[in-house]
Structures are given as structure tokens and as C-alpha cells.
Amino acid sequence: MATGRTHRLPTRSRGIPEATVARLPLYLRALTALSERSVPTVSSEELAAAAGVNSAKLRKDFSYLGSYGTRGVGYDVEYLVYQISRELGLTQDWPVVIVGIGNLGAALANYGGFASRGFRVAALIDADPAMAGKPVAGIAVQHTDELESIISDNGVSIGVIATPAGAAQQVCERLVAAGVTSILNFAPTVLSVPDGVDVRKVDLSIELQILAFHEQRKAGEEAAQDAAQAGATAPAPARPGRVLPDPAARPTTAGATTGPAPAAATAPVTSADVRDNQGPDGDVPAVMPA
């Protein structure tokens, strides 16, 4: 069972820490803006502020790329833009396919940020025959049947999945089998891929839940403070509370009844099960970035 987990590689790809790689696009964006304003050089302090990071961190990040700065002066904007672009592999053109042209897929297809950074939408693919031929963002949608040939003919190595959760794993497997080695997944599902394939996921639902957690925490602390200070501030509008019924007591081994014991031991819920784990709810894809 080569249930390749997500990305579990040498973490440090050829010397450049993953955390640094994730920030390079941020620096690149800030630098591009400076470049357009014809700013010749920037100090680590200025650039760090623009990118929203610590200047020491920025300098260390750049140190992994080499010594591209000039002490006492800063970094040459144009030169740095080129170096980072090269490091990120943006000096070449990356054909990309988007699978699943629903609301989200269409939004992605229309996203202007593709072309401007070295990415080119090579094809839009959807399983709905009715969509075939329809132009979206100026590109005719093609049917899933042609997925393999499209990828092969265009040398596509990056695929974007914007399908419903239920179709994601299958689409993923076809993409990988056809030669795709990097996938950006917008479907709310955990994708299983073989080693060597990179998967990055973007999930609106998860992001919101994380925010909700912090929001709840903030509300709690605030309440505690208010209580302590005895109503210094006006009581915030009570949020509509939809309280879930508490399953009451924790299941203390009790459930003796339905105990045919579906045998948890023997069937370690593996890939087969995981596969159908799809959307708990009819979850439609989700999220998207900008």
C-alpha cells in the first residue's frame, strides 16, 4: 500500500528551508512593486516592513540564496527580483490545468495572477459534458476524457483541483498517472499521492474554523476581563447561540448493546476507506486564494 502521505520529504530542499521558500513569493511581490516604482535599492528593514516580516528573518532567508546585498547600502531591487524568480523557477513557463470548472474553478481561471508570474492556464477540464466547449475566461472547457492527452501534449506538471470533494481523489490519481507531480487542492479532502508528488491544499472551511477558535478565545478572555473589571465596557451584542446538545456523559465503555464489534482491529481503515471518506457533508470545494 503505497499510500503516499502528503509531503514528507527531506524538509530542507537542497539547502533552502521550507519556511524560507514559502516567504520568497512574498518578498518577490514586494520587490516587484518597488521595481515598478523604479526604486533602485532597498534595505532589509524596508523590504521586511513591506513584506510584513522581521528584518533579521529576511536577511537570513536571503543568505540561503547567496550574498546578494551590499553592506551599508542594501539590496539591488532588479537583481534580487531576478534571483528570487530564478530560485522559484519562475523564469520558465509553467503550464497548468484546472480541473473542475464550477464557481471556484471559473474564478481561478479568471484570476489574473496566473500569467503575471510565469503560470499559464493550459486547459480547463470538467466532467460535465454540458460544459465542454463552453468558453470560460477565454478558454474552451474540455471534457475529463481528454485529461490524459491534454497533460501529455502540453507537458503539464502542475494541476489544480477545484472539484467537489467526492471527485478529488479520483481526479488526483488520474492527474498523477498522466504525469502531474504537483497539485494544488481546493477540495476539502485529504489526498493520497505517491512519493515524489507534492500537494498543497487550500481550504476555506479550515481557515474559518481556525479563526473561530481564536475568536472564541478572545471572547472568553474579554468576558473574563469584563467580569473582573465590573462592566467597564458595554456588554457586546450577544451572539446568537446555537448550542449543540451535549452528548452528555462520555461514552464510558457503556454501549454494550450494539457491540457486534465491527472489528476495529482487523480493518485498519486504510486507503479504501479513506477514499470514501469524502465529504462528510456534501461539501463542495472551497477556498481560493488570490
Add this chain to the structure above:
Amino acid sequence: MATGRTHRLPTRSRGIPEATVARLPLYLRALTALSERSVPTVSSEELAAAAGVNSAKLRKDFSYLGSYGTRGVGYDVEYLVYQISRELGLTQDWPVVIVGIGNLGAALANYGGFASRGFRVAALIDADPAMAGKPVAGIAVQHTDELESIISDNGVSIGVIATPAGAAQQVCERLVAAGVTSILNFAPTVLSVPDGVDVRKVDLSIELQILAFHEQRKAGEEAAQDAAQAGATAPAPARPGRVLPDPAARPTTAGATTGPAPAAATAPVTSADVRDNQGPDGDVPAVMPA
């Protein structure tokens, strides 16, 4: 001017590590799926597989919530669903506003994952007067002028920004001033917010760039291996050959003219097929999709 950084201070919110919080939604999704299949209990091993993580990590994550498992048996699915939901603050209803109803904003509005997880779209807001009143996903779009009153009237504390990059910061400030304390940003910009406000960003462009980096690395290693196996001669680059010679000489402060110094950065990639990145300049920062 409180150039508030993102969120990075309390790191460990009330004992639960941030990394753990980020995984809870993942567990919750897997558990919900099991719940719908009426599976009574799961072992950490099974659940970890379904969520795509290490079982030890999962157990440690749960240990921060309390001892909800039964040794020798595993975790009660229903009970755990409740506990995690409660911890994430999903037992209450969170009204959310989406600002910027373009392609992306509309896609988000249509996303089914909202309601299913305790989130409710309270309002759709757009700056275009022509959009006002138009129904999107069954909700009438409202004009930006009403932003403050909408937030106040509905007690909204979570806002989603799906506007073009240029408008994001301004919208953000209005949201925060109106009472929003958590923001999910889809615009490709770094938002500055005061302390106490959480910001999470989703950026397609960045994700793709990270994938491109790894893709390029893979291509490089592959080429190296091929070369080694093929007799270790001729650095035959595989696919989109990378291997670009350091083009522009680094700006060694040389030019006496501190002026604009167009810099040779545009660097015509001397070597073969490596297409030069699109325009050394036309790189428009991007207008959000939408």
C-alpha cells in the same frame, strides 16, 4: 500607526499549540465522515490515516484537549466530534461578511461548506453600485456604504476580504474599525492590523510559486540522476531545462550613478529554451480575480 504584524504573539493560545489548532478541523472532518457512516469508535491509528497525519501526533494533539480516549479501544466518534466542535467554537453560530463580490467572492458565497460548519453568510458587500441589490447565492449584495451598520447590526466578528489588492487594506481598516476581529484575506497583499486582530491569508499565487519551486527542484534532481546513470557525462537537462548562467552581473555598486540604473536585471536568458519571464515589468501586481 500601529503597523500590526500578523498574529504571532500568544503562539500558544490557552495551552493548545497553534499547530494543533490548525489540525483540529482536519480531524473533525474525518470524524464527521465516520459519524455519518455510523462508526462508533476509531483508534488513533485509523483516524490519523484518514486525516493524513502521524498517529502519535494525533494522540498528542488530543491530549491537549483532555483524555477523551479509552485505552485498548480508541475514541468515541460522536463524543470526540462534540469536543472538537466545542473547542473550535463551532457550537455557536458565526455570522460572516464577504467583501468584494467578484468571481471569487461569488464563488465563496456559493460555497456550501459555510453553513455546514457553523458559519453563516450574514451579508455580501461590494463597492460597485451596480452590484447593489443583485442576488448572489440567494443573498442581495449590499453597498460598501452600509458596511459599518451591517457589521454592527449583525454582531459580525469575522470578515472575508475578496477584493482587488488595491482595496484590501482600506476595507480591512473599515472592518476592524467596525468591530471585526478576525479576517480571512484572499487579496494578494500584506494587511496591517492592530494587535488583537487575527488575519489569515489565502494566496493562490504564492501556493503556485511554492509548487513551482519544488517542481524545478525535482526536475533538477531528475536530470542529475539521468546524467549519472547515463554515463555521467553531458549535463543533459531534462524537460524545461533550467541551468541558467548567472545573467546580469550583480550590481556591484559600480555605476557611479546612483541613479535609476536600469540594471541589466532584465537579463535575456542567454541560454536556450528557457523563456524569459514574461515581462520584466508588465508584472501587474494583480487585480484580484473576482
Add this chain to the structure above:
DNA sequence: ATGCCTTTGTGAACGCGTGCACAAAGATGG
């Protein structure tokens, strides 16, 4: 009851990422 077997919960080691603080490098002015 008793012993076996499964699975949790966690102590401890390890590695990555972050941020401080500073010496070295280089520009600039005299």
C-alpha cells in the same frame, strides 16, 4: 478473578525556525 492483548497518553530527545546581537564589509566624506 486473572492474565493477555490492544491502544492510549506522555516523557524525552531531536530538529527546525526565529530573533538577538554583533563583527565584518563596504560606502561616504574629509
Add this chain to the structure above:
DNA sequence: CCATCTTTGTGCACGCGTTCACAAAGGCAT
């Protein structure tokens, strides 16, 4: 050519996050 000032590049320490490995806990069969 030398002094001074600015900014880079990085050694070092600290803390979070991950993973291993195992003792304790509890079910289950005998």
C-alpha cells in the same frame, strides 16, 4: 588614504513542534 557610519550576514540561544518509545490503563476471554 583614513575615519566614520550604515547595513549586511551570521553565530548562538531559545522555544515550538515532531517523533519515538514505553509504561499505564482498560477491555476481553478464560
